[in-house]
Amino acid sequence: MNRVLAKWWEATEEDRILCTLCPRYCKIGVGQPGFCYIRQNIDGKLYSIGYGRPTGFAIDPVEKKPLNHFLPGTSILSFGTAGCNLGCKFCQNWSMSKAKLDDDNSLDVSPEGVVALAKSYGTPSIAFTYNDPTIFGEYVIDISKIAREEEIKSVMVTAGYIDKEARKDVYKYIDAANVDLKGFTERFYWKNTYSHLEDVLDTLIWLKNETDVWFEITTLLIPDENDSSEEVKQECDWILNNLGDSVPLHFTAFHPDFKMRDKERTPEKTLTRARKIAMDMGIKYCYVGNVHNAEGQTTYCPNCNEKLIKRDWHSVILNKIVNGYCKSCGEKIEGVFN
Numbered sequence: 001m002n003r004v005l006a007k008w009w010e011a012t013e014e015d016r017i018l019c020t021l022c023p024r025y026c027k028i029g030v031g032q033p034g035f036c037y038i039r040q041n042i043d044g045k046l047y048s049i050g051y052g053r054p055t056g057f058a059i060d061p062v063e064k065k066p067l068n069h070f071l072p073g074t075s076i077l078s079f080g081t082a083g084c085n086l087g088c089k090f091c092q093n094w095s096m097s098k099a100k101l102d103d104d105n106s107l108d109v110s111p112e113g114v115v116a117l118a119k120s121y122g123t124p125s126i127a128f129t130y131n132d133p134t135i136f137g138e139y140v141i142d143i144s145k146i147a148r149e150e151e152i153k154s155v156m157v158t159a160g161y162i163d164k165e166a167r168k169d170v171y172k173y174i175d176a177a178n179v180d181l182k183g184f185t186e187r188f189y190w191k192n193t194y195s196h197l198e199d200v201l202d203t204l205i206w207l208k209n210e211t212d213v214w215f216e217i218t219t220l221l222i223p224d225e226n227d228s229s230e231e232v233k234q235e236c237d238w239i240l241n242n243l244g245d246s247v248p249l250h251f252t253a254f255h256p257d258f259k260m261r262d263k264e265r266t267p268e269k270t271l272t273r274a275r276k277i278a279m280d281m282g283i284k285y286c287y288v289g290n291v292h293n294a295e296g297q298t299t300y301c302p303n304c305n306e307k308l309i310k311r312d313w314h315s316v317i318l319n320k321i322v323n324g325y326c327k328s329c330g331e332k333i334e335g336v337f338n
Contacts, residue, residue, distance in 0.1 A: 005047055006047055010037060016042055017045070019039055019046060022135075022166070023163060023195070030044060035069065036085040052109055054079060054114075056079065058077075058104070059078070062074050063316070066250050066252070073319060074123070075123045076125040079125075080129055084132050086161060094319045112146060123152075126157075128156055134162045137272045145172075152268040154174050154175050157178050158179055160181075160199075162171040164202070177321065180336065181219050182200075185197065201238070205243070208242070208243045217239070220253075229273065232278070233277055254266045266290075268291045284302040285299065306327075309325070
């Protein structure tokens, strides 16, 4: 079994360990794992037993993360591990996120091996995704440090549920992130993810104000759970007041899965309504996902309304951004385009 001594923990009373990686702050008894399954108390020390144990790799378009303003049209090496520190009832990767490590057919790949794999396939970026990479933060740090030395970018696809101190370490070599803002009420967060909204909002503010990480936001709209016009307006208002008008926002369609198989798939009209609300309120870049909608997946210049990046699903079929500027009017387009 692969294991490395974990960071972000302290011993407590009765041989328990307090894990300080995420705001769940699990108190873990000897021989037990935390909520995420892959951080375990072994003989009074906390170990990351998911280190070096990805559940598989894929080469994806970067737009699939989704990131629409980060090296558009390029490929990205994607992988995750078993386990997760959230308990989303609607999880669409639940076969991995709810798997205990010894139940899953994991690979054995060193940080150097991950970077070598990205180089061998010519992908300019690596994505930590599928489950939440927060829980394998030690692995993320080691891979992203080597990747930075090899001029390969590193991307977190995450719920943003991470401790204030730990995130400084985990994101040290990260270039971009897509943060799942899963809803905009505490009730939704606690009922459906067993986590708390305020911690995620704090991470978003920190990313904006204290890092150079390019980030985008995704909200999966679930019928009758978080898809009301009022909640969408509240989310957009918070984004505008705390993050500004230039952070790309993605509204994506839910499909029935895991513990929400009784829900209907999100109608496309729900996504287009949410996108219209966001753009009418002043968000410059808003997209829809998990549906085939060319207009909702196209990047428009916020100044002259020129179609700058036209997408067909996850494929870029037109790109008129030149060195980060609109080719037609010269407006600066926020993102990482070179």
